[in-house]
Amino acid sequence: MPEGDTVWRLARQLHEALAGKVLVRCELRVPRLATTDLSGRTVREVVARGKHLLLRVEGGLTLHSHLRMDGAWRIHAPGERWRGGPAHQIRAVLGTAHRTAVGFRLPVLELVRTADENRVVGHLGPDPLGPDWDPAEALRRLLTAPDRPLGEALLDQRLLAGLGNVYRCELCFLLGASPWLPIGRLSDPARAPALARKLLDANKDRPARRTVPGARPDRRLWVYDRADRPCLRCGTPVRHTPPGPTPDARITYWCPTCQPGPTPEP
Numbered sequence: 001m002p003e004g005d006t007v008w009r010l011a012r013q014l015h016e017a018l019a020g021k022v023l024v025r026c027e028l029r030v031p032r033l034a035t036t037d038l039s040g041r042t043v044r045e046v047v048a049r050g051k052h053l054l055l056r057v058e059g060g061l062t063l064h065s066h067l068r069m070d071g072a073w074r075i076h077a078p079g080e081r082w083r084g085g086p087a088h089q090i091r092a093v094l095g096t097a098h099r100t101a102v103g104f105r106l107p108v109l110e111l112v113r114t115a116d117e118n119r120v121v122g123h124l125g126p127d128p129l130g131p132d133w134d135p136a137e138a139l140r141r142l143l144t145a146p147d148r149p150l151g152e153a154l155l156d157q158r159l160l161a162g163l164g165n166v167y168r169c170e171l172c173f174l175l176g177a178s179p180w181l182p183i184g185r186l187s188d189p190a191r192a193p194a195l196a197r198k199l200l201d202a203n204k205d206r207p208a209r210r211t212v213p214g215a216r217p218d219r220r221l222w223v224y225d226r227a228d229r230p231c232l233r234c235g236t237p238v239r240h241t242p243p244g245p246t247p248d249a250r251i252t253y254w255c256p257t258c259q260p261g262p263t264p265e266p
């Protein structure tokens with residue numbers, strides 16, 4: 001699942017492939033952008049903001065995309081077979097003379113003026129991987145509703161931008177707190193933004209995400225996706241909430257021993 005580290009790495013790969021180059025091919029296969037053609041424009045830069053991608057081209061335009069659950073951008077050399085899904089799932093094709101970036105299943109794809117980017121990302125809280133990371137502001141935002149369950153607050157992109165379900169489960173574990181503990185009752189709430197930064201930063205160059213130091217390949221995460229298996233710290237079976245009615249309903253994983261506090265209604 002794409003989280004802030006994945007999107008940061010993707011932005012860097014897209015930047016390396018496209019920035020400074022002129023687009024010679026542009027197909028935006030969503031109804032609203034069907035007649036938009038960016039070819040002839042130079043790509044200025046590609047940056048991540050939380051889990052959002054901003055591809056800025058000359059002329060003051062930004063192509064904004066978001067991967068949500070399973071969107072993807074793939075970069076191809078000329079003549080290379082496109083990977084990433086069947087053709088009908090392609091939403092964007094951006095080609096230079098040397099590389100072609102193809103966006104698959106992008107649930108969000110829109111063009112905004114670069115000067116108006118705030119319209120699409122202005123609501124986001126501080127980004128642990130952003131150049132303007134501000135842990136004090138992230139903490140202030142996280143504590144604005146002290147009664148909110150920790151696990152829920154960590155997913156709220158307006159408070160802290162970039163965490164998805166994997167990191168929020170792992171962060172709750174590393175904070176030693178139940179995901180349902182009111183965030184205001186954390187003994188040291190400043191550790192939440194500090195750990196978010198540490199985890200995202202440590203993983204932004206790693207294709208296989210890891211929160212357990214020096215972990216074996218099959219033990220890279222403390223609790224995420226370890227339902228009913230022994231907690232890597234204490235051996236208690238890891239608990240999880242039931243899967244929701246939709247594929248994007250997030251399952252919470254936690255160790256009831258290492259993470260004391262409230263538990264959800266049965």
Ligand SMILES: [Zn+2]
Binds near residue numbers: 255257259
């Ligand atoms: Zn445990």
